[in-house]
Amino acid sequence: MSSPVVVTEAVTTTLDHTPDKKGRVRADKPRRKTSFKLFLLISPFLVLSFLFAYYPLYGWVYSLYDYKPALGLSGSEFVGLQWFRLLVSSPTQVDQILQVLTNTLAISFLGLATSILPLLFAVLLNEVKITRFRNAVQTLTTLPNFISWVLVYMIAFSLFSSTGLVNDVLLDSGLITTPIKFLDTDQHVWLSMTLWSIWKGLGWGAIIYLAAISGIDPSLYESAKMDGAGRFQTMRYVTIPQLMPTYLVLLLLSVANLLNNGMEQYYVFQNAFNKEHIQVLDLYVYNIGMTGNSLSMATAIGMLKSLISVALLFSVNAFAKRVRGQSLV
Amino acid sequence: MTTTHTEHKPTQVTGHTRTGGDVVFSIVNYSFFILLAVLCAYPFYYLIINSVSANDLSALGDVRLFPQGFHLSNFEQVFHLQGLPMAAAVSLARTVIGTTATVLASAFLGFMFTQERMWARRFWYRFVVITMYFSAGLIPLFIIMKNLGLTNNFWVYVLPFVVQPFFIVLVKTYVEGMPRELQEAAEVDGASVLRVFFMIYLPNMTPILATVAIFAAVTQWNSFQDTLIYVTDQSLYTLQYLLYMFINQANSLAQAAQNAGGNLGALADAASTQTPTSIRMTVSVLVVLPIIFIYPLFQRFFVKGIMLGAVKG
Structure with missing residues (x-):
């Protein structure tokens, strides 16, 4: 210009x-x-x-x-679409990528399924009348959100390793005779990863709903009360419905992020025992690219992932536009 | 915090609505939240009491509710561990420098994107904001960083964090809420854009910048992945990375423990000799303590941050 x-x-x-x-x-x-x-x-x-x-x-x-x-x-040699072809034609590669996709989607769907918990947390905490108590609960439950996954793993390690606190207590009380392997196991990997995510994010996730609750028109509560609604009915018919729009927006955004679990959590928790079920896409890309040195293959997978994620975001956004009349992003 | 308090509460329970079911519900509800709070807080407490207890007891896992054989020498001794003082310095440096850079850049760009006279302003604003929604992926990013000479380079901890679309949007929204006359008056007096920014807008943005700063600082302090991917040079390891290695490498840790003990000679009795457990616990506490101290003080800024983000979302 x-x-x-x-x-x-x-x-x-x-x-x-x-x-x-x-x-x-x-x-x-x-x-x-x-x-x-x-x-x-x-x-x-x-x-x-x-x-x-x-x-x-x-x-x-x-x-x-x-x-x-x-x-x-x-x-380096130009190989055209070789890596992409390999992804769909080599049986071992197909097996591996299917397992990784299963892990990714399973953990994502467990995340979607439990995404209502912060809302319920907020609704219940709102029923707590003692302000000091409520503030203390909020402070303590949001704290885990602000520590790194390394530290979460350290906590998991000191509490749940075979010499950790939980095993110590169980052994001392005679409930078990050999330590339970909570971390070095291929059992319930998806579930335990989801539980750690909840431990870290529940309190923080509730804050947005608590704010939304304070923004609910008080006259709704007054008319509910006039109609003789009790405490539970008020929660059921006033508070929760009022929070639904916020919930749906967040839910749609997490649908757009189905493939993006991130790698940090899974990287720190991965070990020789749980590797098969803990490898989500982001971790898989890291593992084959940085540790396995298949940089080109890892790039190909990462690229497909990025494209699908952008497509998902567009679809979800278009859907939201049609249903809510307002776009998400 | 205050923003989340509800106003309608006091009126809701008074009157005749308090039934037996209500009382039971309240008891269950309070117990539930006490349980949740304990589940969230106890792990931190557990790390702390173990880091200040006698090391032979903490190694056995006997310290569960209260510190035993209280001593603070671990915190002095871990600094004899090879690499730890350096890692602490790197973590501190990246947090201070990175946060300063992010805050200043967010403030400046947030302000500049309100300047309607700028050439192709809308285009450049979108150019920056849209980067929130896509990513080339880990490997291309790694290769590019390598080509740029940013692997094994301290600035890899700072430069990629400078331009953060989300923070820029927050600041821009904030600036748009400030009176335009501020700038017009100053410009009539002949002040340049930079002068207007530094003398008038920057000092008046502190509430939003505090929010940005606290988020940026926590991100920097907690960052682990960038060290993992871009750094092999041990002098650039961060505390987070070192802690990760300490958890996974029991053998090298025992060796490190011996070296650390050796430095203290006569002082090293069973209670203060470093064990893998004591080192892990103490380093964890070093890593988490700044967060625990800072968090309650700045909680309202965190809350404000998520609220502002929500308005946008």
Whole structure:
């Protein structure tokens, strides 16, 4: 657009505020200059945004090569769609990817199924009348949200490893004679991962509903009371229905994120025993790419995942637009 | 916190509605929340009491409800562990530098994107915000970072966090709620855009910037994945990463424990000799203590953050 005019006048901004219709041609230049100067001021940040969000998309071309880091892209062999074909044709690969997809979707659906819990938490906490008690509960239950998954794993390790607290207590009380393997096991992996997510996120997830409850029109409660509604009926017929729109928005957003479980939680909890059932897509991409050195295959899978996720987001958004008349994002 | 209190409550229970079922419900309800609070808080308490108990007792798993053989020497001794002082410094540095960069950039961009005179403002705003909704994926990002020379580089902890669309949206919304006249008056007096930003807007944005800062700081402090992916140089390990290694590498940890004990010579009796358990517990507490202290103080900012996000969502 505007050519890089050398800024000679110190103050050009004030001219902007005196648009003169007749002197338009003269006023245009400084205004354009200001306009471009404003852009230049943010351009370093746009470069950062480009580098870390857009430029990596170029990395998708690595999925068309047999990329070897030592050789560089130019030294690596171009293999076309070989990796994508392998994904659907090689029996071992198909087995593996199906298992990974099953894990991903199972954990995601358990997440969807338990997504109502923060809402119920909020509705019940709202029935607590002692403010101090309520605040204390809120503070303590939101704390886990602010620690890292490494620390969650540390907690899991000290409480549930074979020498951990829970086994110690059970052994001391004579309920068991050999330690239960809570962590080094392939049993209930999906469930225990979901439980840890709930432990970490329940209190925090409830905050949004608590705020929504405080925004409910008090007259609704008054008329419910006039109609003789008791405590449970008020919860059932006033509070919960009023929270449903918020719940549905969050639910739709998590549908859009079906494939994005993230990898940190599963990475820290993974071990030789539970590997088969804990590998979600994000972790699988890391495992084959960074540990297994199949960078190109990992790129291909990651790319498909990203495309499907964006498509999901668009669909969910379009759905929301039609149903609510308002888009999500 | 105050934002979440409900106003209609007091009127709802008074009167004749209190039945036997109500009382039972209240008891069950209160018990339920006490149980939940204990489930959330006890693990932290467990880590803390073990880090200050006699190390021979904590290694046996006998410290469950109260500290036994109270001593604080673990916190001095873990700093003799190889790599730990450095990891603490890296964690602290990335939190301070990263948070400062994120806050300033979010404030500046949030403000600048309200400047209607900017060339193609809407386009650039969307250019930045849309990055929230897609990701190239872990491996392409890794390769790009490598090509940019950001692997095994401290700045990999800072640069990717500078431009954060979500925070920019928060700040922009906030600035749009501020009176426009502030800027107009200053510009009549000949102030440049930068001057207007630094002298007038920045000092008046503190509530929203506090929210951004607290979220950014927690993210930085807790970050683990970037070390895992981009860093192999031990001098750039963070506390989180070191803790992860300590949990998984019992052998090297026992070795480290011996070295740490050796430095103290005569002081090392059974109660204060480092064990894998004592090291893990103490490092965990080092990692979690800042969060525990900061969180209750800034809880209202966290809550405000999620609320503002919700309005947008």
